[in-house]
Amino acid sequence: MAVSKDFKIQIKGLAVGNHVYDFPVDGAFFKEFENTQILDAHLVVHVELEKGSGFIHVNCGVSGTVETECDRCLDRLEIPMDFTASLAVKFAKTDDDPQSDELLILDPTDGELDLSQFVYDYICINLPLQKVHAPGKCDPGMIEKLRQAEGGKAEESREENSPFAGLKDLLKEN
Numbered sequence: 001m002a003v004s005k006d007f008k009i010q011i012k013g014l015a016v017g018n019h020v021y022d023f024p025v026d027g028a029f030f031k032e033f034e035n036t037q038i039l040d041a042h043l044v045v046h047v048e049l050e051k052g053s054g055f056i057h058v059n060c061g062v063s064g065t066v067e068t069e070c071d072r073c074l075d076r077l078e079i080p081m082d083f084t085a086s087l088a089v090k091f092a093k094t095d096d097d098p099q100s101d102e103l104l105i106l107d108p109t110d111g112e113l114d115l116s117q118f119v120y121d122y123i124c125i126n127l128p129l130q131k132v133h134a135p136g137k138c139d140p141g142m143i144e145k146l147r148q149a150e151g152g153k154a155e156e157s158r159e160e161n162s163p164f165a166g167l168k169d170l171l172k173e174n
């Protein structure tokens with residue numbers, strides 16, 4: 001898989017201590033992962049890397065917005081993102097240590113640390129399950145079309161299930 005060169009940190013010869021990097025993330029980043037759900041992105045990944053002898057700690061702060069499709073009206077939806085994630089990197093020659101989301105095992109001969117997969121996974125994890133506009137912000141034309149397509153029956157049963165259905169009956173009685 002082709003991955004963004006920007007997310008590769010040269011660790012060979014990197015001095016022990018703290019290092020800071022900023023990586024911009026745009027829509028092309030998600031295309032490289034063949035993700036068609038994210039239409040565009042305006043994110044900055046702020047990486048704080050601490051190199052010790054035999055280990056590396058990485059703290060990532062991701063902030064900005066991603067653009068996706070609204071599940072309800074299919075119009076463009078901007079989702080704000082602001083989260084942090086950390087990763088520990090260990091150098092080992094064997095595969096005995098199980099890899100996990102928070103621990104990455106690198107061969108001591110690896111000259112660079114590629115954070116693209118890690119960053120991609122965390123952005124996906126932090127996306128909301130339901131990607132919809134705030135109430136009333138959906139494309140009104142599309143909502144009207146959906147309403148017509150669903151037909152009157154679906155509309156009725158939904159009203160019966162709504163918490164206001166009982167209230168409506170009360171109002172009718174008065």
Ligand SMILES: [Zn+2]
Binds near residue numbers: 070073074075133
């Ligand atoms: Zn919408």
